[in-house]
Amino acid sequence: MSADPIAFRKISKRSQNQKAILEAAEKVFAEAGFAGATTQLIADVAGLPKANVHYYFKTKEELYRRVVYNIFDIWMEAASAFDTELGPREALSRYIDIKMDLARSHPNGSRVWAAEILHGAPIIQDYLEGPLLEWSTDRGKHIERWIANGEMDQIDPAHLLYMIWSTTQHYADFGHQIETLNGSKPLSDEQWQAAKLSVKTIILRGVGLSPD
Amino acid sequence: MSADPIAFRKISKRSQNQKAILEAAEKVFAEAGFAGATTQLIADVAGLPKANVHYYFKTKEELYRRVVYNIFDIWMEAASAFDTELGPREALSRYIDIKMDLARSHPNGSRVWAAEILHGAPIIQDYLEGPLLEWSTDRGKHIERWIANGEMDQIDPAHLLYMIWSTTQHYADFGHQIETLNGSKPLSDEQWQAAKLSVKTIILRGVGLSPD
DNA sequence: ACAATACTTGACCATATAGTCAAAAAATAT
DNA sequence: ATATTTTTTGACTATATGGTCAAGTATTGT
Numbered sequence: 001m002s003a004d005p006i007a008f009r010k011i012s013k014r015s016q017n018q019k020a021i022l023e024a025a026e027k028v029f030a031e032a033g034f035a036g037a038t039t040q041l042i043a044d045v046a047g048l049p050k051a052n053v054h055y056y057f058k059t060k061e062e063l064y065r066r067v068v069y070n071i072f073d074i075w076m077e078a079a080s081a082f083d084t085e086l087g088p089r090e091a092l093s094r095y096i097d098i099k100m101d102l103a104r105s106h107p108n109g110s111r112v113w114a115a116e117i118l119h120g121a122p123i124i125q126d127y128l129e130g131p132l133l134e135w136s137t138d139r140g141k142h143i144e145r146w147i148a149n150g151e152m153d154q155i156d157p158a159h160l161l162y163m164i165w166s167t168t169q170h171y172a173d174f175g176h177q178i179e180t181l182n183g184s185k186p187l188s189d190e191q192w193q194a195a196k197l198s199v200k201t202i203i204l205r206g207v208g209l210s211p212d
Numbered sequence: 213m214s215a216d217p218i219a220f221r222k223i224s225k226r227s228q229n230q231k232a233i234l235e236a237a238e239k240v241f242a243e244a245g246f247a248g249a250t251t252q253l254i255a256d257v258a259g260l261p262k263a264n265v266h267y268y269f270k271t272k273e274e275l276y277r278r279v280v281y282n283i284f285d286i287w288m289e290a291a292s293a294f295d296t297e298l299g300p301r302e303a304l305s306r307y308i309d310i311k312m313d314l315a316r317s318h319p320n321g322s323r324v325w326a327a328e329i330l331h332g333a334p335i336i337q338d339y340l341e342g343p344l345l346e347w348s349t350d351r352g353k354h355i356e357r358w359i360a361n362g363e364m365d366q367i368d369p370a371h372l373l374y375m376i377w378s379t380t381q382h383y384a385d386f387g388h389q390i391e392t393l394n395g396s397k398p399l400s401d402e403q404w405q406a407a408k409l410s411v412k413t414i415i416l417r418g419v420g421l422s423p424d
Numbered sequence: 425a426c427a428a429t430a431c432t433t434g435a436c437c438a439t440a441t442a443g444t445c446a447a448a449a450a451a452t453a454t
Numbered sequence: 455a456t457a458t459t460t461t462t463t464g465a466c467t468a469t470a471t472g473g474t475c476a477a478g479t480a481t482t483g484t
Contacts, residue, residue: 013431013481031331035248039472049433054473056431111330117389118323119243128392136393153417159410162390166382167375177329178374180340181348198371202418205365225451225461251442261463266443 018056020046026067030108033115034064061123068116068123071109072131078102079135084142088152089209091142092164093200099168100196103175110172136161153208160207167199230268232258238279242320245327246276273335280328280335283321284343290314291347296354300364301421303354304376305412311380312408315387322384348373365420372419379411 024045028037039060043050057063082095103110116124140157147154171178171187179186187195204211236257240249251272255262269275294307315322328336352369359366383390383399391398399407416423 017431033245033247033327033331035245036331038470040470050472051433051435051474052431055433058473060472114385115245115327115330117386118327119245119248120388121392125392128389129396132389133393153413155414156406156410158393159407160414162382162386163379163411163414166378166386170374170378173326174329174374174378176332177340177344180333180337181345181370184341194368195371198368199375201365202367202372202375202415204418205420206414206416206418208417229461250440252440262442263444263463263465264461267461267463270443272442 017046017048017052021048021053021056021063022066022070025063026070026108026112029064029067029115030111034060034119037064039063065123067109067112071106071113072124072127074102074106074109075113076131076135082139084139088143088146088207089204092204092207092209093211096164096168096200096203097196099164100171100192100199103168103170103172104192107172107175110169114169114173155207160203163203167203171195226268229258229260229264233260233265233268233275234278234282237275238282238320238324241276241279241327242323246272246331249276251275277335279321279324283318283325284336284339286314286318286321287325288343288347294351296351300355300358300419301416301423304416304419304421305423308376308380308412308415309408311376312383312404312411315380315382315384316404319384319387322381326381326385367419372415375415379415383407 021042024042025037028042028045032038032041037060039053040050042063043053046053053063057066078098079095081098083091086094116122121128136158139161143152143157143160146152182191201211233254236254237249240254240257244250244253249272251265252262254275255265258265265275269278290310291307293310295303298306328334333340348370351373355364355369355372358364394403413423
């Protein structure tokens with residue numbers, strides 16, 4: 001009939017605990033940085049004794065690695081939304097949308113990533129030199145093709161990508177500052193919509209595309 | 213005749229040491245974060261024994277505060293480059309230029325600031341709620357006036373400011389990533405010029421201004 | 425029922441580090 | 455010259471924390 005309930009429970013328990021720990025870790029790393037995060041606090045947030053955290057993740061660094069890899073995976077997944085089949089207007093527009101949505105739904109991931117790069121990418125350097133470089137050069141080529149086809153303005157693709165990354169991630173990484181400047185209130189749904197629209201409008205117009 | 217050489221030497225020694233410590237601290241805080249930075253390493257970088265660092269700065273937190281305040285001052289100084297007398301094209305263009313120059317000349321300051329905000333601005337919160345909020349609302353009003361005058365496109369001033377901040381600071385905060393994507397070589401003078409031009413072009417066109 | 429395996433957890437330890445201190449050296453004032 | 459103040463510095467301490475461990479408990483396989 002259905003899957004073995006015992007085996008299911010076993011696996012479930014394991015992965016449930018791991019998930020709780022990883023989520024707690026992401027939050028704590030985001031708020032305190034790698035060095036400032038204590039395994040004790042991660043354990044508290046996850047609702048487990050500290051020794052249990054070390055049972056699932058040998059060292060704090062291993063736990064941190066897992067958190068960073070998770071984020072990278074989510075981002076690369078989102079990166080596939082940059083579908084070059086669609087032409088520049090749709091491709092950029094959708095990519096910005098997804099990045100903005102991620103900034104809102106996954107701010108801590110973005111913050112951990114930002115801190116990692118800030119400190120020289122001690123963990124993730126391989127990924128920068130590998131998949132990220134690959135992805136960037138590939139999309140860069142497509143952008144250059146669009147430019148050659150006269151579908152958008154002449155612009156260095158690298159700087160366009162940096163602008164999309166920085167602007168969208170800013171809403172996560174500097175969310176606290178934005179919130180403060182917003183009268184110490186988180187952006188409302190409407191404000192998020194407005195933010196997305198502003199970002200898309202400026203960038204698309206900025207490279208010679210019509211935003212609608 | 214000239215100033216008392218003894219008094220001069222005395223003051224000079226003090227401020228020289230303090231300056232060396234502050235510079236070392238900025239670097240170390242940028243690279244390791246507040247918690248990851250050790251007073252020992254700061255002392256080593258400054259070329260002084262640790263106890264001497266504590267002689268000039270009572271606690272690590274006080275030293276960190278001083279570093280963050282320094283950065284804030286430099287940024288507010290730069291912010292005055294956003295001279296609203298000039299009209300939107302010149303004002304925005306010059307402001308972006310200055311911010312890009314600061315990203316290059318003072319990357320560690322930018323990184324410390326970024327980490328501070330990332331972690332919820334435990335030290336600088338007052339400044340966000342005070343001078344920064346004031347400055348932002350003031351410039352926002354000017355931008356709205358420009359829009360009302362038909363001098364630029366309709367756009368939410370806040371999001372325009374966020375875009376300028378995020379894009380320019382990205383070249384400092386994510387400098388390591390940019391360097392990696394640039395074949396692990398720092399941007400050359402020409403590349404920095406190109407970066408500035410790209411950023412200005414996209415943003416100015418993006419809000420309906422001609423970049424030249 | 426029994427064995428074996430997986431998980432839980434309080435207590436513990438080794439280490440790193442912020443901060444102290446007292447004694448000496450240097451600079452300055454009288 | 456002498457007193458006074460400022461600066462320097464090695465040695466020390468208290469504490470926080472990553473990680474271990476062994477004894478227990480629960481779960482699963484036979």
